[in-house]
Amino acid sequence: MIPILAILAGAALFLWPALLNGYPLVFIDSVSYLGQTLFPEWPWDKTPVYGAFLHLFHWGWSLWPPVLAQVVILSHLLWLTQRAMRGEATVAGHLLLCGGLAVLTSAPWFAVTLMPDVFAGIAPLCLLLLGFARDRLTLAEAVWLVLLGAVAVAAHLSHLPTALALVVFIGIAARGVVPALRAALPVAIAMGGLVAVNAWATGRPTLSPNGAVFLLARLQADGPAAATIRAHCPRAGWHLCGFVDRLPMDSDTFLWDAQSPPNRTLAGQPIPMGGMRLAPEAQDIIAATLREHPLEVAQAMARNTLMQARMFEVGDTLGNRHLAASARRAVARLPASELEAFDDAAQMRGELPMMAQSLLAPQVPVVLACLALVLVALLRAAWRRDRAVAGMLLGMLVAIAVNAFATGALSLPADRYQARIIWLLPLAAALGLAPRFGAGLTDTERVRARMNTWQTSSSSSPSS
Structure with missing residues (x-):
């Protein structure tokens, strides 16, 4: 019961941007996902997964339940990540972690936005936990991470390059095929589902027809x-x-x-x-x-990747540009009270960017400081020979870097694309430097340590 209450309390901490706004946040593309079930229509440039996720919770009634689902999912995932990297999850540690991320990072802004962006950070955590921390998870938790990871990867095609890169990274860092296969399972489910849906809808078995x-x-x-x-x-x-x-x-x-x-x-x-x-x-x-033109393409991709890596401010997602012609059309299909609340929200009135300006000010310096702190955490994990923690830390860095390539080089550099995942850097710094329980050992390693201690003490005691 106590972990459940802690997870719910952590989720509540991420809700504050929606409460400040007076309604869940939206983006111009939110209409494409909401419209998949509310109109219905299937945009040619979107996968159907996130639209189905939204409908699973809103049912044409309210857009608050999907936001509540997103913050609870995020809080629970952070609980599992804390256990994996610290050896144990505590209520105080979880609330401190969620509170810090909620105040100092971009995480809460994307957790309360009706876009698949929040899953850009959720997907890597699922794969890394399956790859490096399976022994610290129950079977039910592992199954949940496989399902959640599959949804997160399939929610947006830009998540797929990051996921594939992490599978390769896990195989190399964990020095084994089995960890890589565990991480690959949700990716395979996501890819198989997308191919099947596209084959049914377009007659072509492809990941992305367009x-x-x-x-x-x-x-x-x-x-x-x-x-x-x-x-x-x-x-x-x-x-x-x-x-x-x-x-x-x-x-x-x-x-x-x-x-x-x-x-x-x-x-x-x-x-x-x-x-x-x-x-x-x-x-x-x-x-x-x-x-x-292979050289020119490579140079352009490298240039755009570096540009994207430097762009991670939240502000460009908070305005009301084009919302009247996009997201409002979808909200108009909900009860009148929802449309009224949407129109009265600070975002729709154009006031949210100014309201959020001072609240967002710490995020860039926090990210820059955490980059150095993660390097310290990596050295600490290496000194302790804690392969699981080192793998989680490096994996989060890999995810951030590959996301910059997948969005900047293959699409268009924009602050939103990197801001949606950059909160993994403060998360890595916080958990990488946090006190360990059992010195970060796995359950098997703890048992072996106890056995070694018992054997040492037995051999050193005088014979009878």
Whole structure:
């Protein structure tokens, strides 16, 4: 009973941004996930997993239950992580951890936002716990982490590169196939589910039927794909050949502007779902670009990854830009009291960024300080030969780095993409430096230590 109460109390600590706002936070893309069951419609650029997660809790009644579910999931995961890295989870330690993350990091802002962003940090923790701390989990907890990890990975395609990188990392760091296979299980479930859903919906068994369009948008904005199009047109017969003079252009403009090349014919007529229709051509252009401009692509990806790694402020997710035409449409399908609360919230009134400005001020210096503290924690774990803690710490750093690549190099550098996962760095610093129970030993190691102590004392005692 006490752990349950501690987990619920920890969850409550993460709720404060929603309470400050007066309603759960939303983003322009929230409508795409809510609309999957409320309209219903299936956006061509989103997976169906997070929309199903939201509906599991809101049922067309209120958007508060999904937020409550997210903060409880996060708090429980932190309880398990504390046990894995400290040897035991305590009420005081959990409340201190949740309170620190809630006040000093980006975690609470994404935990109360109706977007799959919170799962960007949840997915790595699930895989790392399965890979390095299985002996500190019950069977029920391990099964839960497999299911939660699968949902977290499948909630957004940008989570998949991070998950795959962590599986490889766990196999190397744990020096064994079994830990890697445990971590790979939720990833395999997520990938299998996405392939099955896409096969049913589009007739093509693929992870992402339209994902090539996003990479094309990035590569043409950086220049290499635009050069490929110019070199191959007009003989290639691509739709984009008619727009060579407009390329390169901003990747967001390329994807979403109604007047952009994917969304218009050469005669100026609109193309419904233009991005989706461009996917086969995008695959051909990307293949040619990678073949003909590999160095330029690598340089652009490295540059964008480094840019993304430096961008982790929360502010760009808090405004009301485009919300009236996006998220509000979905909330309007709920009871009138919900729409009224949504309209009265500080975010919709445009007041939330100013209200949050001073509250967000500590986050950047905290992240920078924690980067140094994590290195100290790694040295401490290495000195103690605590492979589980060292693996968890390094794994969180790997997740943060790969996320910067997956979002910056393959999409568009934006503060939101890195802010949603950067709270893993303060988490790593806090648990990496926290006092250990049993010196961070596993249960098996504790038993062996007791046996060695007993054998030593027996051999040193005088014979009868």
